[in-house]
Amino acid sequence: MDKEKEEQQKISRRDILKIGSVGAVGLAGSYFLNKVAPYTGTANASSHNNHKKNNGHANHANMTDNSKTSGYKMAERLLTEFDYGKVSTLPNGQTLRTYEVVAIDKEIEIAKGIKFPGWTYNGTIPGPTFRCTEGDMLRFNFINQGSHPHSIHFHGIHPPEMDGIEPIYPGQSFTYEFEAKPYGLQVYHCHVLPLARHIHKGLYGNFIIDPKTPRKPAKELNMVMNAYDLDLDGANEFYTVNGYAFAFMNHPIKIKKDELVRIYLSNLTEFDLLNSFHLHANYFTYYPTGRDDNPSQFTDTIMQCQGERGIVEVRFPYKGKYMFHAHVSEFAELGWMGFFEVE
Amino acid sequence: MKIKWLIAGLIPLILLVGVLGWVLKNGAGVEQDPAAPIEVLNIERIKVTVSGFELNVSNTGPETLKISQVMVDDSVWDFTVSPSQTLERFDDGNIVINYPWVKGDPHLIKLITENGIITEGEVPVANLTPMPTWENFLNYGFIGFYVGIVPITLGLLWYPFMKRFKRKWINAILALTVGLLLFLFVGTLADGFEIGAEAPSVFQGNMVVIIGAVLTFLLLIGFDQYQQKKLESKGYSPYAIALLMATGIGLHNFGEGLAIGSSFALGEAALGTFLIIGFTLHNITEGIGIAAPLLKSKPRFRDFVLLGLIAGAPAILGTWFGGFVFSPIWGALFLGIGAGAILQVIFVITKMLIEDHKKFKEPSVSWLNLSAFSAGMLIMYFTAFFVKF
Numbered sequence: 001m002d003k004e005k006e007e008q009q010k011i012s013r014r015d016i017l018k019i020g021s022v023g024a025v026g027l028a029g030s031y032f033l034n035k036v037a038p039y040t041g042t043a044n045a046s047s048h049n050n051h052k053k054n055n056g057h058a059n060h061a062n063m064t065d066n067s068k069t070s071g072y073k074m075a076e077r078l079l080t081e082f083d084y085g086k087v088s089t090l091p092n093g094q095t096l097r098t099y100e101v102v103a104i105d106k107e108i109e110i111a112k113g114i115k116f117p118g119w120t121y122n123g124t125i126p127g128p129t130f131r132c133t134e135g136d137m138l139r140f141n142f143i144n145q146g147s148h149p150h151s152i153h154f155h156g157i158h159p160p161e162m163d164g165i166e167p168i169y170p171g172q173s174f175t176y177e178f179e180a181k182p183y184g185l186q187v188y189h190c191h192v193l194p195l196a197r198h199i200h201k202g203l204y205g206n207f208i209i210d211p212k213t214p215r216k217p218a219k220e221l222n223m224v225m226n227a228y229d230l231d232l233d234g235a236n237e238f239y240t241v242n243g244y245a246f247a248f249m250n251h252p253i254k255i256k257k258d259e260l261v262r263i264y265l266s267n268l269t270e271f272d273l274l275n276s277f278h279l280h281a282n283y284f285t286y287y288p289t290g291r292d293d294n295p296s297q298f299t300d301t302i303m304q305c306q307g308e309r310g311i312v313e314v315r316f317p318y319k320g321k322y323m324f325h326a327h328v329s330e331f332a333e334l335g336w337m338g339f340f341e342v343e
Numbered sequence: 344m345k346i347k348w349l350i351a352g353l354i355p356l357i358l359l360v361g362v363l364g365w366v367l368k369n370g371a372g373v374e375q376d377p378a379a380p381i382e383v384l385n386i387e388r389i390k391v392t393v394s395g396f397e398l399n400v401s402n403t404g405p406e407t408l409k410i411s412q413v414m415v416d417d418s419v420w421d422f423t424v425s426p427s428q429t430l431e432r433f434d435d436g437n438i439v440i441n442y443p444w445v446k447g448d449p450h451l452i453k454l455i456t457e458n459g460i461i462t463e464g465e466v467p468v469a470n471l472t473p474m475p476t477w478e479n480f481l482n483y484g485f486i487g488f489y490v491g492i493v494p495i496t497l498g499l500l501w502y503p504f505m506k507r508f509k510r511k512w513i514n515a516i517l518a519l520t521v522g523l524l525l526f527l528f529v530g531t532l533a534d535g536f537e538i539g540a541e542a543p544s545v546f547q548g549n550m551v552v553i554i555g556a557v558l559t560f561l562l563l564i565g566f567d568q569y570q571q572k573k574l575e576s577k578g579y580s581p582y583a584i585a586l587l588m589a590t591g592i593g594l595h596n597f598g599e600g601l602a603i604g605s606s607f608a609l610g611e612a613a614l615g616t617f618l619i620i621g622f623t624l625h626n627i628t629e630g631i632g633i634a635a636p637l638l639k640s641k642p643r644f645r646d647f648v649l650l651g652l653i654a655g656a657p658a659i660l661g662t663w664f665g666g667f668v669f670s671p672i673w674g675a676l677f678l679g680i681g682a683g684a685i686l687q688v689i690f691v692i693t694k695m696l697i698e699d700h701k702k703f704k705e706p707s708v709s710w711l712n713l714s715a716f717s718a719g720m721l722i723m724y725f726t727a728f729f730v731k732f
Contacts, residue, residue, distance in 0.1 A: 113412060114457065230461060
């Protein structure tokens with residue numbers, strides 16, 4: 001009985017006060033906590049000075065890569081390579097150009113270390129830049145070695161049966177034959193359904209028809225604006241020119257001072273309405289569809305809808321590096337950005 | 344004879360090896376090449392540092408993969424991976440991205456493998472991730488203290504008040520406790536599933552919660568029965584029940600600490616103060632619950648201290664764990680264990696209530712008990728408003 005009483009007394013008023021004091025410490029501490037706790041919003045983490053100091057790299061260097069990967073080499077080759085075909089003369093004196101075009105399923109490097117399961121013409125994205133002169137007879141021997149039916153639909157003026165809307169099945173071939181007209185910059189692409197898939201996979205390219213009177217001599221460049229949707233959600237992950245992200249940013253295009261530069265520019269970006277070309281620190285003349293008789297523009301920024309194309313002519317008055325990129329910042333930062341280096 | 348017996352055991356085994364070998368060699372009779380590469384890259388943790396982001400990743404897919412590009416907010420960005428860009432199955436990697444993040448903004452990080460498989464990680468609200476410094480350690484400990492130990496101690500303070508109750512009312516309080524615990528059980532389980540879902544799928548987070556809960560429940564029941572048998576005591580020892588309860592609630596509070604700690608770590612610190620107030624209010628009832636089984640006994644002061652510590656201190660461990668080393672799979676396991684422990688306490692108290700009422704030939708679900716039970720659930724439901732957003 002005594003023991004029980006003793007035990008009962010173990011919880012005395014004083015003990016309750018002891019427990020209560022824990023609560024009091026709690027109240028006092030909560031006041032103190034508010035000042036030192038990490039959630040008071042005073043952690044001054046991201047001032048600009050901090051970033052400058054810690055990032056340790058210059059502006060516009062978010063993607064640095066000095067290696068010349070296979071993807072870069074492809075983009076560089078497409079920049080200056082023009083396919084004039086095998087040239088012969090027809091009995092009537094007309095020039096005949098014969099081109100070999102093979103559709104191949106091929107994995108393409110579209111950004112450093114990223115492989116894209118592409119469908120290609122002759123193994124590159126974009127395909128080869130076909131070039132001819134107005135009035136030439138053209139013969140495109142198309143062989144489909146891919147896994148899906150494909151075709152070549154050329155922009156320009158030609159008989160409808162040569163328009164390339166009939167699918168050519170795997171293992172089969174077809175010869176597209178027509179006269180080159182009108183002069184200017186055309187594009188070509190596959191026209192088999194589903195269209196978006198066939199074009200997005202890489203079946204497109206530039207097709208230049210030179211005017212009968214040659215243009216002024218210039219350093220000529222070929223640029224196809226395109227993009228890649230890796231997860232097939234209808235939005236692109238990478239935006240490029242000639243198929244490889246940041247190609248000419250890490251390896252600028254060399255130009256001579258005051259030299260005339262002529263760029264054959266087209267937009268074959270799928271899943272986005274528009275793409276654009278903006279040049280820094282300079283102005284250029286833009287000829288829509290590559291026609292001298294079209295109203296031209298003197299500007300530093302142009303936009304092109306899907307399938308639209310034109311010629312950019314420019315001279316650089318100062319030495320140094322001139323940036324060019326899509327003026328949609330998102331496209332620029334996802335790969336469509338580069339430099340001219342004027343020497 | 345013995346050899347014959349052994350052979351009888353070995354024959355099915357040898358045949359099984361044969362079948363497996365045949366399948367491995369010849370395939371299952373279906374096309375072997377997968378149409379698309381199967382790559383599973385898991386982002387375990389994103390730390391926001393002064394100079395950018397640091398990601399802990401692991402390859403939980405069946406094959407080796409290579410991280411080739413990183414995008415932050417729709418912009419390709421430079422990065423480094425240690426030890427290597429190529430991760431073999433179950434390899435871990437650490438990705439460092441220098442990026443001028445904006446305090447308070449959301450940031451989206453995309454990791455792209457060589458084969459173009461995209462893994463996304465989100466920083467919902469950018470804020471410096473707390474580093475394990477002594478100061479932070481102390482601050483986190485304080486938070487755990489306020490969330491765990493303080494309210495439970497405050498709840499225990501009702502003990503002398505409740506002590507004067509008659510048997511009928513004591514049972515009502517036990518019924519109330521069952522209500523509180525049932526709410527906690529469901530809540531803990533749900534939190535476990537939520538966190539488990541974030542864990543890499545190869546670990547099957549939800550199964551970890553269930554396994555943790557069931558095994559803990561059975562283990563505690565087994566242990567309880569073993570002790571009962573050993574002591575051959577009549578009925579349950581009130582202190583043992585309170586202790587079990589404190590343990591279960593402790594594991595639950597570990598989970599709460601985890602939630603608070605990781606919310607700081609994830610930059611959602613604005614919720615922090617609210618969470619602390621909410622959990623504190625919420626947890627006062629846990630103190631009442633722990634005190635309830637003791638009403639028929641004569642506990643000592645140090646018993647209360649011990650119970651308060653067992654139930655409350657895990658909140659401190661939880662905030663540390665959540666703030667500095669959080670990983671979803673561990674969170675799922677701890678919450679599963681917590682749920683199991685709480686379920687066992689519900690089981691024991693309910694059994695005790697029923698037996699007590701049986702002894703006095705009363706219905707165990709009396710109107711009073713039912714009301715108290717409902718009140719327990721409702722108290723938890725409404726105080727939880729402070730911590731749910």
